[in-house]
Amino acid sequence: MPPRKQTDSSKQSICSSIGALIRSRLRATTCKYVGFFVLLFISSYLYLSPLIITSVPQEPISTDYLNADVSKRDAVRAAFQHAWSSYEQDAMGADEYHPISHRGFNFSGDGGIGYTVVDALDTMLIMGLHDEHARARQWILDKHSFEREGNFNTFETTIRVLGGLLSAYHLAGDTLYLERAVDLADRLLPAFDTPTGLPLPMVNLAKRVGVRDQWSSDQISTAEAATLQLEFKYLAQLTRKNIYWSKVENVMSVIYKSLLPHSLVPIFMSASKGDFTQSDIRLGSRGDSYYEYLIKQYLQTNRTEPIYKKMYADSMKGLHDNLVQKTSRQGLTYIAELIPHRSKDGSVTWDRSAKQDHLVCFLAGSLMLGATTSGAAKHFISIPPRLEELTQEGQRDWQTGVNLLETCMDTHRTSTGLSPEIVMFRANEEKGESERDWFIKNSRKGGPSSYDARYMLRPETVESLFIAWRLTGDLKYRQHAWNIFSAIENHCRLEEGGYATVLDVDTVPVSRDDKQETFFLSETLKYLYMTFSDSSIIPLDKYVFNTEGHPLPIFKPTDTKPAFAL
Ligand SMILES: *[C@@H]1O[C@H](CO)[C@@H](O)[C@H](O)[C@H]1NC(C)=O
Numbered sequence: 001m002p003p004r005k006q007t008d009s010s011k012q013s014i015c016s017s018i019g020a021l022i023r024s025r026l027r028a029t030t031c032k033y034v035g036f037f038v039l040l041f042i043s044s045y046l047y048l049s050p051l052i053i054t055s056v057p058q059e060p061i062s063t064d065y066l067n068a069d070v071s072k073r074d075a076v077r078a079a080f081q082h083a084w085s086s087y088e089q090d091a092m093g094a095d096e097y098h099p100i101s102h103r104g105f106n107f108s109g110d111g112g113i114g115y116t117v118v119d120a121l122d123t124m125l126i127m128g129l130h131d132e133h134a135r136a137r138q139w140i141l142d143k144h145s146f147e148r149e150g151n152f153n154t155f156e157t158t159i160r161v162l163g164g165l166l167s168a169y170h171l172a173g174d175t176l177y178l179e180r181a182v183d184l185a186d187r188l189l190p191a192f193d194t195p196t197g198l199p200l201p202m203v204n205l206a207k208r209v210g211v212r213d214q215w216s217s218d219q220i221s222t223a224e225a226a227t228l229q230l231e232f233k234y235l236a237q238l239t240r241k242n243i244y245w246s247k248v249e250n251v252m253s254v255i256y257k258s259l260l261p262h263s264l265v266p267i268f269m270s271a272s273k274g275d276f277t278q279s280d281i282r283l284g285s286r287g288d289s290y291y292e293y294l295i296k297q298y299l300q301t302n303r304t305e306p307i308y309k310k311m312y313a314d315s316m317k318g319l320h321d322n323l324v325q326k327t328s329r330q331g332l333t334y335i336a337e338l339i340p341h342r343s344k345d346g347s348v349t350w351d352r353s354a355k356q357d358h359l360v361c362f363l364a365g366s367l368m369l370g371a372t373t374s375g376a377a378k379h380f381i382s383i384p385p386r387l388e389e390l391t392q393e394g395q396r397d398w399q400t401g402v403n404l405l406e407t408c409m410d411t412h413r414t415s416t417g418l419s420p421e422i423v424m425f426r427a428n429e430e431k432g433e434s435e436r437d438w439f440i441k442n443s444r445k446g447g448p449s450s451y452d453a454r455y456m457l458r459p460e461t462v463e464s465l466f467i468a469w470r471l472t473g474d475l476k477y478r479q480h481a482w483n484i485f486s487a488i489e490n491h492c493r494l495e496e497g498g499y500a501t502v503l504d505v506d507t508v509p510v511s512r513d514d515k516q517e518t519f520f521l522s523e524t525l526k527y528l529y530m531t532f533s534d535s536s537i538i539p540l541d542k543y544v545f546n547t548e549g550h551p552l553p554i555f556k557p558t559d560t561k562p563a564f565a566l
Pocket residue numbers: 092093094095104105106110111112113114143144145
């Protein structure tokens with residue numbers, strides 16, 4: 001199946017499909033004049049009787065068309081060029097970029113594997129930056145190699161590099177990218193050679209062997225093991241090689257068998273036993289994308305695998321029963337964490353912590369996306385969704401998603417307009433003189449900044465704003481996204497080139513850390529760009545985004561049989 005370029009086929013409005021209806025009626029008549037009078041009759045009837053318009057069957061989600069905001073979209077594109085061009089000049093080919101010292105950095109002493117270049121390819125294609133893309137492709141052709149003697153993180157390499165190559169292959173139709181994706185995937189497969197099939201956290205790409213955690217040799221991060229599936233499954237679909245499918249599907253079946261009654265997952269597992277080890281439960285780091293990939297695995301194969309609908313639904317019930325909280329003053333919805341404690345008699349009790357990572361903000365959009373698909377009463381629903389189109393669970397998830405997004409916006413009420421890495425919500429009894437229902441731990445205005453106070457160019461809030469915008473067409477989401485973009489321009493942008501992490505979102509003028517994360521190019525700027533683009537750019541009913549913002553097409557699995565079913 002040759003990949004096709006983005007088309008505007010979904011660009012259609014309710015009006016034009018009424019036009020299509022009329023045209024198809026016309027085709028049925030043999031006489032043009034009769035056709036003309038039919039057209040005249042129908043259009044005057046439509047004009048005089050607006051009721052008939054509302055009785056036209058509800059349009060599928062893909063045909064509701066949202067217009068671009070051209071000047072804002074182009075401002076985001078210019079920001080990408082500002083970030084990319086200084087990287088290209090100072091550090092082309094290096095895995096990471098340190099924009100203040102104008103240096104590149106590789107994850108192995110044996111040379112990099114093109115983290116930044118590959119992560120940025122599809123954003124260039126989506127933004128129509130053809131010259132930049134041509135030079136990046138040339139670098140991959142001439143200089144790029146996976147024959148590197150070094151330990152690369154299985155999860156990061158999959159989501160950034162494999163995901164980036166697959167998305168670029170789909171968008172550009174360039175087999176160079178598919179060849180590299182196959183080469184990489186084959187080097188990653190040995191990670192799954194454990195007694196349970198849960199993947200080891202690292203791989204030596206040149207030696208083709210999995211590498212155990214340095215500190216705890218049996219330990220596997222749950223989200224890392226369960227956030228490889230979209231990439232390997234799409235590769236299986238492209239190559240018709242079942243091994244890519246079965247390795248990652250097996251991981252899901254191991255997790256499924258170990259699930260606790262509430263279907264929430266502790267963040268660590270045992271590679272040898274396949275069960276959970278006593279560890280935190282959270283939607284932030286090491287937990288987050290497990291839940292994201294449940295709903296997205298259901299969507300990727302066009303809702304043909306009910307097991308993922310069930311696993312997702314069960315986990316969202318567990319989330320609402322155990323983790324969804326509200327602050328008492330402003331009523332801000334947040335997602336708490338559960339911390340296990342073993343008491344003297346050996347039993348485990350769980351304490352609830354009011355800590356929320358910026359990472360959790362992905363969940364707002366994910367809940368809204370889930371509500372309109374897995375939680376919908378039919379395949380295509382309105383923009384914005386109508387209550388009766390959602391199941392009870394769908395309505396619950398939609399509301400929590402909307403509320404959580406409000407909270408994430410509230411965490412931007414800082415001196416810079418940027419949100420901190422981690423916030424703590426105030427308990428009922430804590431008054432606090434602050435205007436905010438949350439605070440940054442170990443941080444005082446003007447004092448030394450804590451790790452929690454930084455903004456490292458993360459995408460999660462703008463990702464959720466993008467999804468919320470596409471699903472509602474509500475301009476407030478575009479306005480929020482623009483405010484965040486403006487804060488990034490004001491505080492993260494370096495005049496001489498690039499963007500850098502801000503150390504304390506509550507101190508102006510800001511101090512910065514010498515790092516431009518690769519996800520700034522693959523996610524933050526891409527989601528912002530798409531928020532201001534028209535909705536024919538990567539429509540949500542045709543794509544799922546991997547957790548690094550790389551769009552992969554939705555497909556019906558052909559000869560790759562799901563290894564795991566209800
Ligand atoms: C990083 O690796 C790339 C090869 O992928 C090489 O071109 C570059 O010089 C290396 N950069 C540094 C800073 O070592």
